[in-house]
Every structure is written in C-alpha cells, then in structure tokens.
Amino acid sequence: MERIGVFVCHCGTNIAGTVDVEKVAEELGKVDGVVYSTHYTYMCSSAGQQMIEDHIKNDKLTGVVLCSCSPRMHEKTFRSCAERAGLNPFKVEVANIREQTSWVMKDMEQATEKAIALGKAAIAKTILDTPLIAGETPMTKRALVIGGGIAGITAALDIADAGFPVDIVEKDYTVGGKMAKLDKTFPTLDCASCIVTPKMTEVSQNPNIRILSASEVCRVSGYIGNFEIDIKRHPRYVDETKCTGCGACIEKCPNKKVPNSFNLGLNNRKAIDIPFAQAVPKVANIDATYCLHMKGLANGKDNVCGFCEKACAAGAIKFDQKEEIITEKYGAIIVATGYNPISLEKFDEYAYNQSPDVVSSLEFERLCNASGPTNGHLLRPSDGKEPKTIVFVQCVGSRCSADSTKGHEYCSKICCMYTAKHAILTRDHYPDTNCYVFYIDVRTPGKLFDEFYRRAVEQYGVHYIKGQVGKVTPQSDGTLDVQGSDLILNKQVHIKADMVVLAASIEADKSARPLATMLTTSMDNNDFFLEAHAKLRPVESPTAGIFLAGCCQGPKDIPETVAQSSGAAAKAICLLVKDKLKNDPCTANPDENACNGCGQCANVCPYGAISYIDKDFRGPNRTTITRHVSQVNSAMCHGCGACTVACPSGAMDLKGFSNKQILAEVDSVL
Amino acid sequence: MIMSENKNWTPKIVAFCCNWCSYAGADLAGNNRLEYPGNVKIIRIPCSCRLNPLFILRAFQRGADGVILCGCHPGDCHYSTGNYFARRRMTLLFSMLDFLGIEKGRTRVEWCSAAEGVRFAGIMNDFVKQITELGECKKLEDVRCKTN
Numbered sequence: 086m087e088r089i090g091v092f093v094c095h096c097g098t099n100i101a102g103t104v105d106v107e108k109v110a111e112e113l114g115k116v117d118g119v120v121y122s123t124h125y126t127y128m129c130s131s132a133g134q135q136m137i138e139d140h141i142k143n144d145k146l147t148g149v150v151l152c153s154c155s156p157r158m159h160e161k162t163f164r165s166c167a168e169r170a171g172l173n174p175f176k177v178e179v180a181n182i183r184e185q186t187s188w189v190m191k192d193m194e195q196a197t198e199k200a201i202a203l204g205k206a207a208i209a210k211t212i213l214d215t216p217l218i219a220g221e222t223p224m225t226k227r228a229l230v231i232g233g234g235i236a237g238i239t240a241a242l243d244i245a246d247a248g249f250p251v252d253i254v255e256k257d258y259t260v261g262g263k264m265a266k267l268d269k270t271f272p273t274l275d276c277a278s279c280i281v282t283p284k285m286t287e288v289s290q291n292p293n294i295r296i297l298s299a300s301e302v303c304r305v306s307g308y309i310g311n312f313e314i315d316i317k318r319h320p321r322y323v324d325e326t327k328c329t330g331c332g333a334c335i336e337k338c339p340n341k342k343v344p345n346s347f348n349l350g351l352n353n354r355k356a357i358d359i360p361f362a363q364a365v366p367k368v369a370n371i372d373a374t375y376c377l378h379m380k381g382l383a384n385g386k387d388n389v390c391g392f393c394e395k396a397c398a399a400g401a402i403k404f405d406q407k408e409e410i411i412t413e414k415y416g417a418i419i420v421a422t423g424y425n426p427i428s429l430e431k432f433d434e435y436a437y438n439q440s441p442d443v444v445s446s447l448e449f450e451r452l453c454n455a456s457g458p459t460n461g462h463l464l465r466p467s468d469g470k471e472p473k474t475i476v477f478v479q480c481v482g483s484r485c486s487a488d489s490t491k492g493h494e495y496c497s498k499i500c501c502m503y504t505a506k507h508a509i510l511t512r513d514h515y516p517d518t519n520c521y522v523f524y525i526d527v528r529t530p531g532k533l534f535d536e537f538y539r540r541a542v543e544q545y546g547v548h549y550i551k552g553q554v555g556k557v558t559p560q561s562d563g564t565l566d567v568q569g570s571d572l573i574l575n576k577q578v579h580i581k582a583d584m585v586v587l588a589a590s591i592e593a594d595k596s597a598r599p600l601a602t603m604l605t606t607s608m609d610n611n612d613f614f615l616e617a618h619a620k621l622r623p624v625e626s627p628t629a630g631i632f633l634a635g636c637c638q639g640p641k642d643i644p645e646t647v648a649q650s651s652g653a654a655a656k657a658i659c660l661l662v663k664d665k666l667k668n669d670p671c672t673a674n675p676d677e678n679a680c681n682g683c684g685q686c687a688n689v690c691p692y693g694a695i696s697y698i699d700k701d702f703r704g705p706n707r708t709t710i711t712r713h714v715s716q717v718n719s720a721m722c723h724g725c726g727a728c729t730v731a732c733p734s735g736a737m738d739l740k741g742f743s744n745k746q747i748l749a750e751v752d753s754v755l
Numbered sequence: 756m757i758m759s760e761n762k763n764w765t766p767k768i769v770a771f772c773c774n775w776c777s778y779a780g781a782d783l784a785g786n787n788r789l790e791y792p793g794n795v796k797i798i799r800i801p802c803s804c805r806l807n808p809l810f811i812l813r814a815f816q817r818g819a820d821g822v823i824l825c826g827c828h829p830g831d832c833h834y835s836t837g838n839y840f841a842r843r844r845m846t847l848l849f850s851m852l853d854f855l856g857i858e859k860g861r862t863r864v865e866w867c868s869a870a871e872g873v874r875f876a877g878i879m880n881d882f883v884k885q886i887t888e889l890g891e892c893k894k895l896e897d898v899r900c901k902t903n
Contacts, residue, residue, distance in 0.1 A: 155776075156781045156799070165789065184785030189876070196791035202796055565782075605833050609870035627775060627869065628833065671801070689804075691835045725834035728806030730844065742801055748813050749812050753768055754796035755817040 087212045090121040090146040091204065094128035096183055101126075103187035104304040105197040109152060113204045119145055119213050131157050134166045141170035142290045147174045148211040151202045154183040173216030175670065175741060180207035188681060189596075202754045209543055209749035215741055217670035220544055222720045224310045224418040226661050231302055232421035234262020235643060236635025237651045238284050239421045243654035249661045252413065253288065255298045256596065259364035260314070261285050262423055266347070266447065268454040270643055272508040272537035278363065278456065285365040298366055301596070303410065305603040308723065309630030310666040312415045314625065320406040322371035323357075328399035330367030334393035334402065343375040345458070348451050351466060352458035353474070357393045357402075361456055369393075369401075378404060398519065404751065417657040418604065419628050420614060422597050423649065424636035426589035427482040431491045435478065435587055436492035436557040440565060441466040443557060449507055463511060463518075465584055472583035475511060476567045477504045477522040478554045482590030484525060493590050494612055498640040500588035501528045505541040507586060512545040520547045521580055523554050523569050531642070550578065557585050591640040606631050613639045632654035632656050642676075671741030672722035673729065675715045677728075679736035682713030686728035686737050694721035695728060766820040766886040768795045770879070771810065773803045775833035776868045783872030784879075791879035795823075802826070804837035808848045811862065813854075815895040817868030821861045821886035825878070828866040838866070856894040860885055876885075 091113045095101035106124040110385030121144045125133050140146060149172065151163050156179035164174035167666040180203040190196050218443045224260060228244045230237045233255030238408070241251045253260060265285070267277035269668040288294050299318055304315035338355035345354040347361055356375040373379045379390025389447065402529060421610040426447050429437040437443045441463050444452070455461035465472050479500055486494035501524070508520040518565075527549065529535040531673070541547045552570040560566055560581075567580040606626040607615040614633050617625040624632055632653035677700065687695040695715050704710040715737070726739045738744055772778040778799050784791070800806060803826030811822045824845060828837040842864060849862045865878045 155778075155785075157779060157782055181797070181799075184782040186785075186793070188788050189787035189790055190793050192793070199793040199796065205798070206798065216841075227869065255765075314813065584865060602830055605831075605835055606826075607779075607831065607833075607869050610868075615868075627779070689836075689840060691837070721836055724800040725837045726800070727822055727834070727837055727840050729800070729809045730804060730840070739801070739805065742805060744809070747800065747805075747810055748797065749796050751769060751810055751814050751819075752817055754769060754798065755819055 087118045087147050088120045088145055089118045089148045089208055089211055089709065090137070090140050090144060091119055091123070091208065092128050092133075092151065092459060093122070093132070093149045093182075093204070094151065095124060095126045096154060097126065100153070100183050100187045102194045103191065104182055104200045105191055105193060108197055109182070109200045109204060112201045113150070113208065114150070116205060116208050121146065121206060129162055134162070137163070137166050137169040141167060141172050146172065148172075148178075148330060150178055150180060150204065150207045150211050152182045152200060152207070155179070155181045155185070158184075158418065167254035171329070175217040176211060176214050178207040178211045178214065180204045200642070203731045206750040206753040210746045213743065213746045213749055215740065217686060218425060219667040219670045220719055221665040222310055222668055224661065224663050224666050225312070225414045225716070227251070227415050228417045228419065228661060229312070229314060229413070229415040230419045230421060232262070232423055233257070233260030233296065233298070234421060234423045234635065235264040235281055235284070235424065236421035236637075236646045237262070237419070238281075238288050238649050238720040239650035240421060240634050240654040240657070241294050242291065243651050244657055244661070245291045245660045248293070249658065250293050250295070252295045252297055252415070254300045254302055255296065256301050257360070258295060258299050258321060258368070259360045260288060260298065260372045261363075261367070263447070264643060265361070265363075267450050267455070268457075269506060269510060271502045272531075272533045274506070274509070277523050282363040285363065289365045296366060299370070302600060303704065305416070309685050310416050312418055312630065314377060314413055314415060314418075314475045316411050317412065318409045318411060320373075320408055321368065322373065322403055322406050323369045323377070324401040324403050325368050325405075325545040326364060327369040329401075330369070330397055331358065331398075332369075332396065333396045334369055335359065337392040337463040339390065339392065339478075340375055340377055343372050348458045349445075349448050350730065351448060351451055373400075379417050403516065410654060415634065417660045419632045419634055419650075419657055420600065420604070420606075420626070420637050421634040422594045422600060422637040424591045424640065426490065426596050427592045429587055429589055430479070432481060432587070434556050435481065435554065436559055436565065437587065440557075440559040442472075442583065443587065445587050445589045446503060446507065447589070449586045453507070453510060463515060470583075472518060474519045474580065474582045475521070475584045475586060476554070476565075476580055476582040477508060477520065477586045477588065479504060479522065479588045479589040480553075480590075480619040483588075493592070495611060495640070496528065497588075498528070499642045499697050501593070502531070502534055502537070502642065503536045504586075504588055505547070508547040509541050512547060521582075522547060522549045523552055524549060525551075525553065560676050591636060593637060597637055604628060604631055608638070613637065624649055624656055630660065668720055669724060670719070671724040672719040673717045673724065673726070675735045676738065676740050677714045679734050680714040681734050682715065683733060685731040685733060686715055689727040689731045691725070691727070692721050692723055694718045694723075764891055765794050766883060767818060768821045768823065768883060768886060769814045769819050770795050770797045770823045770825060771800050771803070771806050772797050773826045773833075773837075774799055774801050776827035776831065776866075777875065779869035779873040780825070780867040780871045783869065784876040785872075787872045788808050789876035791876045795883060802832065802834050802837035802895060803841035804834070806841060806844075808844060811848065812895065815857060815892065816897045817900050818887070819898050820892040821824075821863075821882060823865060823878070825865050825867050825875070828868055831868065834901050857892065858889060860889055861892055865872045886899045
C-alpha cells in the first residue's frame with residue numbers, strides 16, 4: 086500500500102494569492118493513498134525541505150507530491166530532498182500550480198479547482214511510479230568550442246587551463262572573430278588588436294588546444310559526455326603543417342583583384358593571402374574562385390600561373406587539397422558562433438547600395454583601423470578624401486515594430502556605445518570634422534558607459550539629435566543629403582554629410598540555426614540560442630552538455646561575452662572533471678513476454694538504442710522456445726518514447742512516463 | 756454534436772505538452788502572467804512522439820471536450836525526429852476520430868517553442884473558444900467511467 090505525502094507550497098503570495106492552498110491540501114488529503122497533506126509558505130526553503138524530509142521518515146512515506154512551481158524549476162531540488170530522507174528520488178512528482186495555474190488566471194475558485202486537478206494527477210502518477218536507479222556512462226574528457234571569436238577563445242583557454250584538451254572549430258581562416266576587426270574598444274579606448282591578438286597567440290601555443298580553422302560542424306550525434314561530431318575541413322589549398330606564413334607566395338601572386346573579406350570588401354587582396362598580419366594560424370589560403378591556376382585546372386590546363394607554388398620554399402601549396410571530414414568525440418560543447426551585422430541591402434532609405442560613402446559601423450571600424458584598407462586614416466571610400474561631416478544613424482534594423490519585415494524588435498545593446506566611441510575617435514583625430522548622431526534613445530547602462538557618452542557630448546562636442554533619419558540622398562557634388570527629424574526642436578533637418586555610418590543591428594550568425602538543429606538545442610524567435618533558464622542558468626542550453634558563450638545567445642559587449650564564456654567554460658569543466666555521468670533512468674523498457682520481435686521500435690529510435698536478441702523462454706511441457714525480442718541499451722536511450730507508440734503489441738513502455746501513469750493522469754484531470 | 760443541457764457547462768480540455776518546448780512555453784506564459792482559461796489541464800510528456808493515440812481516446816472516453824498536443828517546431832525537436840512521428844500519427848488519428856464523430860475541431864496539434872509564451876497563451880485561448888463553440892462532446896464518453 087502506497088503512503089503518499091502531499092506538500093502544497095504558497096510560494097509567498099505567488100500561489101496563495103490566487104489558489105486556496107488550504108483547500109487544495111484538504112482536498113488532496115482525502116485522495117486514496119494519501120496519508121499526509123499540508124501546506125507551507127516556501128517548500129523550497131531549508132525549513133520546507135526539512136519538513137518534507139521529516140515527514141518522509143516519520144510517516145514512512147512511499148511517495149511525495151509537491152504542489153508548487155514548475156518541475157522544470159525545482160523538481161531536482163525536491164528529488165534530492167527525498168533522496169536525503171532515504172526515498173527513491175523518482176517517487177517524487179511535482180504538480181505545476183504556479184506557472185501553469187496561479188500565474189495564468191485570476192479567478193480563485195477556478196485556480197483552486199485546477200490546482201486540485203493537477204495535484205490529483207500528480208498523486209495518481211506518483212502511486213504508479215517505480216523506484217528508478219540511474220546507471221552510469223563514461224565521460225569523454227575533451228571539449229569542443231564552436232566559433233573562434235573572443236568568446237570561443239576565452240572559453241577554450243579556460244578549459245585548457247584546467248587541464249582538458251579542447252578543439253576550436255572556426256569557419257574562417259583565422260580565429261579572432263569580430264573583435265580582431267575592431268579598432269578601439271569602449272569605454273576605455275584600448276586597442277582591440279592589442280588585447281585580442283595576444284589571446285589568439287596564447288590559443289595557438291597552448292598544448293591543450295587544437296585550432297581547426299576553415300572548418301564547420303556538419304553532423305552531431307551522441308549525448309552529454311559522449312558527443313560524436315563530424316567536422317568538415319574546407320580546403321585552403323595550402324598545407325597547414327608546412328606553411329610558415331612567410332608571405333613569399335603573396336608577393337608573387339599576380340591576381341590582385343580579390344575582394345578582401347577581412348576588410349569587408351573595402352579593398353582587395355591577392356588570390357593567395359593571409360587574412361591579417363596577426364592571423365592564427367598564420368597560414369596562407371587560396372581563394373579558388375580567383376586563383377588563375379585553379380581556374381586553369383577547371384578548364385583542363387595545368388600550366389597556368391602557379392607562381393605561388395614556385396615561390397613557396399616549404400612546398401606548402403597543395404592545389405589538389407580536398408574537403409575532408411574528421412570525426413571526433415567530445416564530452417562537452419560550447420557554442421560561440423557569434424553575430425553578424427544585419428544586411429543593409431534592405432534599407433534603401435539610407436542609400437547604402439547607392440553610395441560607397443554610406444558604410445556600416447563595422448566597415449567604419451575597418452576604416453579607422455591601422456591594419457585596415459586605409460592604414461588607419463579616416464578617408465571616404467569614394468574619393469579617398471577626409472570627411473568633414475559624418476552622420477551616425479542609430480538603430481538601423483534594431484528596435485523595429487513587431488510587424489517590420491526589415492529589422493528586429495530587440496535592441497542591439499552595443500550600438501549606442503560604439504557610436505559614441507566612433508564619434509570621439511573621429512573628433513579626437515580630426516577636430517574639424519563635425520559628427521552628428523541621430524538616436525531614438527541613448528542607452529548606456531554599464532560601468533563607465535554613461536560617463537563615456539557624456540564625454541562625447543560635453544568634451545568632444547558631438548551633436549546628438551533625438552530623432553530618426555528618413556532618407557539619405559546622394560548629391561551630384563559627392564555629398565550626401567541626410568534628412569531627419571529633430572524631435573526636440575520638432576522640425577525636419579537636412580545635413581550635408583560626407584559620410585553616413587549606419588549602426589547595423591546585431592543578428593545571430595546564419596550558421597546558428599542549422600547548428601541548433603544538429604545539436605537539438607532550442608532557439609528563441611530571433612535565432613539566438615535559448616538558455617536553460619533566463620536568470621539562473623544563463624550559460625547552459627536546455628540540452629545537457631551544451632553551453633553558450635557570447636553573442637550567439639543575444640547581443641552583448643566584449644566584457645559580457647568574456648564573462649559568459651568563462652562561465653560556460655566553468656560549467657564545462659564541472660562536467661569534464663567527472664569520471665562517470667549519471668544517466669537519466671527514464672528510459673524505454675520492453676516487456677520481453679509481450680514483444681513479438683517485429684522491429685517497429687528499432688525503426689523509429691533516433692539513437693539506435695534498440696537491438697534484438699534471441700532469448701530462451703520456457704514453453705509448454707518443459708520445452709524451451711527461442712524468441713527474437715527487443716533490448717534497449719539504457720545508456721543510449723534518451724527517453725523520448727517514440728518506440729512506445731510504435732509498438733503494436735504494447736510491449737514497450739517508458740520508465741517515469743509509463744502508459745499507465747499517463748492514463749492515470751488523464752483520468753485525474755478530467 | 757449534442758448541445759449541453761447543463762448551463763454551467765465549461766469545456767474540459769487536456770493539453771499534452773512536450774517537456775522541452777511546449778511545457779517550457781507554457782511556463783513562460785505563466786512567467787509573463789498571460790492569462791488563459793483554467794479548464795486547460797496540461798500533462799507533461801517527454802516528447803510529442805510519446806503521445807499514444809490511446810491517451811487521446813481515453814481523454815474523450817473520460818469526458819474531455821477537446822484534446823490538444825503541443826510539441827517543438829518541426830526541425831527543432833529535442834530528440835531530432837519525435838515531432839515528425841507525432842505529426843503523422845495525429846494526422847491519421849484525427850481523421851479516424853472525425854469518422855467516429857469527434858469533429859476535427861476538437862483535436863489539434865500545435866508547435867510552440869520554449870520562447871513562445873505569448874503564442875502558447877494565444878493557442879490555448881483560441882482552442883478553448885473553439886471548443887466552447889463546439890459544445891459538449893459525449894460521442895465517446897463512457898458513462899461507466901463516471902466516478903461521481
């Protein structure tokens with residue numbers, strides 16, 4: 086006979102404000118099998134948990150039902166509480182009377198009725214709960230970091246520092262990400278390269294870190310502790326192990342007209358090139374679409390050009406390099422795929438496509454950067470002259486209305502600050518250049534942020550105009566007419582500008598969505614990775630063993646990215662130090678006596694956890710019958726339950742969510 | 756369809772929600788204090804593919820007026836393919852139920868992610884409205900199951 090204890094939580098007034106907790110406790114106390122029922126202000130508090138422990142012991146409870154917040158919140162808390170009192174943790178069920186009851190309705194009578202129904206369902210489920218024991222699987226003590234920007238670099242260094250091997254998969258030819266492209270960083274104005282390139286070198290020198298550049302994750306299987314990942318290594322047509330990065334090949338390459346992606350196409354590179362001086366790995370790469378030799382090969386001629394091959398003393402040029410797929414095992418994965426600025430092609434009103442002098446903020450960053458196309462001199466892309474008037478436009482693609490087809494609803498968070506930085510740097514280097522900033526709001530929460538913005542206004546005389554730009558029109562004299570509204574003076578203004586800089590909204594990288602599908606992690610509506618809990622688990626994804634770092638989770642600045650990356654690394658380390666991992670015991674469980682060996686369950690299993698064995702059964706008259714029956718590898722089973730429905734003979738069931746339990750819940754709520 | 760004789764009738768609705776997306780979406784609806792009627796009773800299942808057609812039949816047998824299954828968006832299933840199985844199974848089941856006299860409007864499959872609290876509350880409000888319009892469902896109800 087089951088002896089169930091029911092504990093109803095008030096959650097302060099969160100539940101008790103809408104649900105009559107006394108009545109819930111009283112009604113549930115009358116249900117068959119319930120021997121004790123009570124209510125308390127905060128069940129999750131230490132006093133509340135102590136109370137549960139005491140009653141498990143004193144009342145010899147065989148099951149515990151909590152009527153409280155979502156099981157996604159505190160199921161684990163209460164299960165370990167039960168375990169401390171000697172009760173199997175899987176004999177605890179939680180009825181969600183907060184998130185799905187008291188918080189979604191105002192009528193007390195209805196809320197109480199619903200809470201009782203959910204409580205009854207939880208009791209019915211608990212009665213049918215079988216004690217479960219978690220098995221163990223070994224842990225692969227190695228981490229994968231996807232993305233080699235400042236987020237990935239930080240996480241990889243932290244994990245490597247703890248003594249675990251780490252692989253960084255970077256789709257570009259060099260690590261460093263967006264930060265390597267930046268000139269200065271707000272609010273301290275220290276040079277981005279000076280702080281990120283030593284980190285990049287550290288990564289390349291750390292014996293625990295392997296950098297897989299020009300690579301992408303193309304298949305994911307396995308689970309926490311034992312992920313198996315296929316990594317596609319794109320050809321760079323240069324042998325990474327031989328190239329010394331001397332640059333002799335680049336000097337000899339005759340094709341100078343290849344758009345330089347590192348400088349966002351603002352200038353050209355050679356067909357063979359190294360992204361930038363401090364690139365890691367410092368290895369050349371050939372752009373196959375522009376290389377004369379490779380174009381020749383495609384047309385059946387093998388004698389075209391080939392100067393780089395002749396120039397390379399190390400013999401590193403490999404025109405026949407092929408795409409390669411390597412398979413590796415990892416215990417934990419950190420996703421750090423970063424962001425991209427929104428494509429400005431859609432924003433016709435700002436004339437981005439019509440004038441080279443309308444640039445994005447990231448392009449402006451390259452124009453200010455000493456390693457950029459203008460060697461750090463701020464020059465107009467159109468005629469190479471110094472601009473005398475620059476207009477900065479904020480929120481391009483950010484903070485749009487919900488029905489906007491062009492932009493996003495969210496704030497990109499960093500634009501106000503980097504625009505203030507751009508304006509300060511411009512005014513500092515070119516004091517006779519006027520800077521105007523059109524803004525909706527100036528948002529500067531952060532250490533020394535508002536002081537920085539005020540310096541732009543008060544010390545550097547940057548003109549801030551509250552209002553939005555309606556139209557940018559290129560003029561015949563090469564200037565740009567910027568038409569906007571000044572909401573404070575309540576009038577339309579026209580500014581004759583030499584350059585317009587658009588603060589393009591931050592977007593999740595395009596690779597994020599397909600990656601999330603492979604990793605079976607969740608995303609939010611804006612294709613940012615979803616964290617396991619918005620407040621309490623901000624660096625974990627809802628999928629166990631996968632952690633999040635940087636802008637792939639939402640727009641953020643460099644210090645926040647670094648902080649989150651270290652957090653994600655710490656979480657990964659907590660995992661990697663374990664020798665064994667406890668499995669979720671809620672796995673599929675076939676009844677051998679009912680199984681007819683048809684194979685339906687194995688067909689639908691996404692994890693290949695089901696196999697068949699020939700087993701001897703006792704037949705009539707002391708005979709032995711050998712039957713083909715299904716067998717579940719509980720270490721591989723994730724407990725989705727697809728097989729339970731596919732089974733035509735009803736032999737397959739799921740521990741923790743058995744057919745009987747769900748039916749009992751259905752009966753109880755109706 | 757049998758119209759309700761009971762003036763105090765309110766629909767009884769069972770919502771099966773997958774643990775990873777929809778149940779979390781339902782929690783988010785609560786976190787954001789988005790209202791939907793109390794007659795929606797949510798049952799947590801690990802994945803939409805765990806939903807055995809029997810559970811739906813049992814719900815109607817026990818007097819449910821509508822049953823809704825919520826899972827992750829196609830392509831986003833925590834178990835990769837679970838919601839595809841659910842989608843196919845439910846398509847077959849719902850056409851069979853329609854044949855038995857449980858109108859198509861009483862059964863529904865919706866995809867709702869963990870980030871879509873607003874969508875979850877919207878779906879539930881809409882579904883309750885729809886079931887209220889359809890009225891009481893007694894086609895499969897088994898009176899022997901009545902406990903009181």
